[in-house]
Amino acid sequence: MTSERPHLxxxxAGPAGLAATVAAASHGVRVTLVDASPEAGGQFYQQPAAELRARRPQALHHGWRTWELLRDELRTHVRAGLVRHLSDHHVWCVERRRTGAGPGFTVHALLGPEQQDPAEVRADAVLLATGGYEKVLPFPGWTLPGVVTAGGAQAMLKGTLTVGGRTAVVAGTGPLLLPVATGLAAAGVxxxxxxxxxxxxxxxxxxxALAAEPGKVAEGARYAAELLRHRVRLLAGHTVVEAHGAERLEAVTVAALDPDGRVRPGTGRRIPCDTLAVGHGMLPHTDLAETLGCRLDGPDVHADDEQRTDVPGVWAAGETTGIGGAALALAEGHIAGRxxxxxxxxxxxxxxxxxxxxxxxxxxxxxxAALDAVHAPPAHWTEQVTDDTVVCRCEEVTGGEIRAAVKDLGAGDLRTVKLLTRAGMGWCQGRVCGPAVAGLTGCGSTASRRPFARPVPLGVLARAGETDDLEWHQ
Known part of the structure; x- marks a missing residue:
């Protein structure tokens, strides 16, 4: 019977999670797929809301056929009773527990937009496919309305078929900038x-190293051709120095960089715009892995050739083990699921x-790995962060306050800087400002080992462990 099968x-439910779910279910394991979004697909396969009645949603994606195959296989396994898909469930903790048959796990989640109703899933093993999030380094004016992350601009376009303004600048570094710029241009921006x-x-x-993957090179060439077709000006070796505006973004100043990563004096130019989509690469989501005690290799969760972490019963795949795009996530998910x-x-x-x-x-x-080396942020980006620049948006901590914590108060690590300035104590718990604070202070980043991956109401904590395992629907 289905209930007697091992439970993963x-x-x-992004590319890695979908591939893992389909692979595991195809090999006789019942799977509970837990995801915070209302629909499967993650950020990469994000779909417009059904109410929008998009006629050609595939125009916003590449790899659409792969998505259709994954979606159809998932539905087949759900109908067969091998997979249950818990959408709109926000996981805040994965707890290890001991059972008579060996290690087991309880996945704690909050249901719905209000994230109030607690839910628990008990499983024999856990596979972490938690994806990644954008890194944005601060600069004067980056908190103005109209300044968004590059991924945020893309998500808005994919999910709501809307754009933030009429004139945009896409800036920062990393391969994500290409699809964002071409997507906005195709949408009429x-x-x-x-x-x-x-x-x-x-x-x-x-x-x-880059030429060894000709498919990716061809993909980049297609984006470049689209930029030319839409007459998008490419400023390579440049960076945003400042965003300008009174109530919202009105323009940005960009400048050229020298070979050492410093702004070349006298090269600044002002570009009028009402949207700035900016990003400086991606970071893996590792909160749940850190809570479980999984080893990290730098910012990434360590995984062996089978995608197993060093914690028995825990696998990891996709961006959480290293940023590498959808195709890599699919491959890792398939291996992990099998x-x-x-x-x-x-x-x-x-x-x-x-x-x-x-x-x-x-x-x-x-x-x-080669692409990461190419797209490293400018070595001296911190020189553009003025003492008045807000670095920690949650607690409104400025660059000057962070520098003073090190220079005047003797802080020698990120934890001490946090205690002295409150940088990183806000809602995001340092996920956004952490890299910037580390860069400004010269302190190395360390694993946070937070007990929870997201804020949790005290009432939910008080009832943890009392909730029955979610019923398996045949």
Missing amino acids: AVIG DVAALVESAAPKAFVRRAR SAAARLHGTEPDPDGWAAAARTRTRLRAFF
Whole structure:
């Protein structure tokens, strides 16, 4: 019977989570797929709301056929009773527990937009496919209305078919800027400039590694062709120095960078715009992994060749193990799902069953390692952060206050800076400002080991463990 099969909880319904769910269910494991969004797909496969009646949602995506196959396979497994999909469930903690048969886990979640109703899922193993989030480094004016993250602009376009303004500048660094700029241009926005801090020479130095993945190079060439077609000006080796405006964004000043990553004096130019979509790469979501005690390799969750973490019974796949795009996430999810299914059945997995996915994983990891080196933020970005620039938006802590904590008060680590300034004590718990505070202070980032991945009402904490496991619907 279905209820007697081993039970895997997959957290996150993006490319990695979907691939893992389908692979595990196909190999006889019942799966609970838990995701915070109303629909499966994650940010990459985000769909417009049904009420909008989008006629061609595929125009906002590439890899649409892959999404359709994953969606259809998920629905098939749900109808067969092998998968239950818990949408709109926000996981705040994964708790390890001991059972007679070995390790077990309780996934604690809050249901719905109000995130009040507690829900618990008990499983034999957990697969973390929690994705990543954007890194945005501060600069004067970055808190003005009209300044959004690059991913935020893309999510608005995909999810609501709307744009933030009529004239946009897309800026920062990283491969995400290309689809954001082309997407906005295709939607009718006048994209005044794509401002990329990486210089062309950085791509030349990594040309061999990048050329080893011709599909990705061709994808980049298609984006470049679209930029030319829409007459979007590319300013490579440039950065945003300041955003201007009284009540909201009115213009940005951009300037050229020298080979050391410093702004070249006298190169500033002012570009009128009402939207600035800015991002400086991505960071993996590791809160749940840290709470479980999983080892981190730098910012990434460590995983072996089977995508297992060093905590027994916990797998990880996709951006949480390293930022690398949807194709890499799909490969890792497939491997993780098959490995988890075999281990839960008490058998050794057959690596030949995921050989193609493993080859894809190896190639794409090498490609994105080269891309990461190309798209590193400017080495001296902190020089543009004035003492008046707000760095921690939640607590309104300025660059001057953070520098004073180190220079005048002797803070030597991020925790002490946090205690002295409150930087990182707000709603985001340092997820947004953490990299900026680390850069300004020269203190290395450390694992946070927060007990909870998101704020939780005290009433929910008081009742934790008293909620019955969510009923499995056949």
